[in-house]
Amino acid sequence: MADEVVPTWEEIARSYGRFLYTVAYRLTGNNDDAQDLVQDVLLRVRKGLGSYRPGSMEGWLSRIATNAFLDDVRRRRRRPLELLPDEPDRVTPPARAADVDLEAQVLPDDVQAALRRLPPEYRSAVVLSDVVGLSYQEISEALDVPVGTVRSRLHRGRAMLKKDLA
């Protein structure tokens, strides 16, 4: 059955490259870190291709990407290093006029900047849910945390995003 054929590393890079880069960018918030993360994911993919079970390739890739991202976050916490986003002026968006409809004015860059300001654990849950589209159970397995923790991180992350963008 064609679905059961394990793809090669190159096929994954070519077929899911855009998806993978998008997830990496949403997690890291800047181009350089996103490229580093994608390369890290591809290395992990190559090492782990033997353990791949045919199913949702996107779910598998995003799981690897999120774990690689969180591993990097933990490393940086041990060796603090403050990184600036691509465009620092986006960190503090200008004040909005009170009478302008919020949804009409929020731009993708604003959302990305707000996403980047979330704690990494909340950001991971939000990206896996709202960018990748995983269920709570799948996120729980990907992050190796209980479903209740996923629900809590997701809810708090969304609440913080909304407050940040208000």
Next chain:
Amino acid sequence: MSAAEHLGDLLSALADGELTSFEAAAAQTHVTQCSVCAAELDDVTTARAFVRGLPQLDPPFGFYERVLRHDRRLAAAGTGWKGRRVAAAAFGSAAAAVVLLGLAPPRDTPVSPPVNSLVEAHATGASFGGDPLSRLAPIGVPVTFRR
């Protein structure tokens, strides 16, 4: 209604369809009666819509080609990441050796050129050469070689 009775993170689960039908029905009933939870549900669904509305992104031009090319080069050279670490260690050792050699004090190597035999050979050649200058050489021969 006290804050302890608000639904909190169950609201996201409600929005995501992650509650059982019984739980969802109870939560919906609560939201219709609680303005705090209704507002919070609106907030999280709005935030969710923002993130879901983000576009897919294209990686920089040629990014994957560069990654694949780099990987093929490593494979052709028979060096994976571990191999590269070994190669780096070998390079480091070689570099250290060069530095040590460079820092070591120069040694004087004794040189003993065969001066006497060279002089003798020259004098002999000059004595019997046919050129005008060589004809002058025998003048010095008795002084140098016939003690």
